[in-house]
Amino acid sequence: MRYYRYGEPEGRLIGKLGNYDLYASVISSASNYVQPDQEIRSRGEFNFSYGPSTGGLMESVRFLISTPGEVINNISAHTEFKQRSLKIIGNTIEDAQLIIERLNGFHSASHAIAFLLSIEDALGIIPDDKVQAKRIIEIELERIRSHIYVLSRMVEPAGFGVPLSFLNSLEERVSRLIGKYTGHRFFFGINGINSVNVDFAGIYVDLLPIADEIRTVQESLVGSAIFVDRLQNNGKVRSEKSTGTVARSSGFHFDARTDSEALPYASLGFMPVVELDGDAYSRLIQRINEIFQSLEIIKKMDTYSKLDIKFTSKDNSSFEKDGKGIARVESPAGDLTYLVEVKDGRIRKLDILTPSEINFPVFLESMKGGVLTDFHFNWESFGIWISELAVSIK
């Protein structure tokens, strides 16, 4: 295992990964991680059930809200409605990947890349620099689209028609660019062991007009007192048990791009930006800032991926057939970790820790004491995907 070692707890505790506690560079069997309570008993005047199927939610989930009418005294959730059981154990690596790509299709590149990095780690394969550069481009493109999508979901409940159309149009343009370069709008079918079957040369130039428009949207959203008022102090949270944008918008510098070596972000001198207030407004600003950072990263990587760098990896025939590997990447939602065990070229064991799992209890905590009308703004600001939460591996 190149990126991780077994050991005593050390540094940032990210979450529970299978039977281990996952830290920045250590996995430890000692269980210091207490899963935050997701089932909080209601004590309000009445319980309001929202979901599992309603037009206001993108995915199937049920929230049970305890309220005297406006204030949310308590909130719990049932995420198991759309629980999928994915048959991966015993599969070849290639067949397993088909399913991994569809675990959370919207963040498919991040999932496929984290999975492949853990496989390469298990099999003693050192990925080629050029492949790693393309993987970074994929994840940053995915982040740009994902952040634009979350912004649009935050604007939608405000009935803010023009900015919503701006953002929707931008998201669609990014999706079309991804489709044009990779042949698929969700990066399906392009990643493999030490390979990315795409030529990204020129993509930065194609993204430039989108960057200009994000600036326009930013100016206008921040200038709307009514919209800003819905977000400020809404869902305020500062938790060491959060990840990704949620953590970074409350002052934590948590970012797998700086504390995981699985992808070479360090060579870019990348440093995460942070916001301090930890409310829905900070998460909005944080996402906008991160879009610009992702564009900068793509700019550097676009040049890099054009260079003709020689393969540094071993020949395919000399790969190990067995091994255990672990890799963590920064998906658009936060820390995403895969722990795999490979035996005779097949998946023997697989544990996944997703950012939605980490942030979901933090969302519930942040909603307590809020008001019903703020629910959608706050929920959307977390960027949680139920599909990467309600899933088991068999």
Place this chain on the structure above:
Amino acid sequence: MKSKNWFLKGVNRGIETERFPLSPPDEVAAWSGGIAGKGNANCPTDAITNNKWDAEKCIYCRRCFPNYKPTGNLARTEPKKSHGQFKKSFFIYPFDFGTCGACNVELRALSYPQYDLNRLGIFFTNTPRHADAIVIMGVFTPKMRDAFLLAYDAMPEPKTVIALGVCAITGGVIGKNPDHVSVIDIPGCPPNPYAILDALIRVRK
């Protein structure tokens, strides 16, 4: 001079809505439409048998490449019945059985300026009580079954079911498809927004 007024910003930007289906799609990702070719396919879902491609099973993994290649056409299946009564207004209710999220996102994209489904008299509704069609997505999940039956029962007559994405049609590589009788299957993993729009238009003819 930069305008601070959203209305003016919107107007200044001009019309982004395309004329599809009157004009061809602007940009369709290669591996989301038709596929044709000859020879060994190595297909994980048996979407190719005897050199024939079955859209309802294809997950666009590209294992059949280069023997098989994208045709550039939209992936289509024929409606099993025509619903001319929804010609003037067609209200659809998205229903997530067990998706990966991508089908949900592509269906939502129909409301984006490029597609603007409202110009064609098609609308999303937030409740099955106002829905003409329920659009099911994802593989079968036991706990969503009751929710589906409740939603379907709540819909006024006449009503119909549409299956969106390979998971909902055949289960793809993820699981079992929900047990349903759909008026049209919209193939893809996920289906391209143009293909979804195209199917919604054809079902009302």
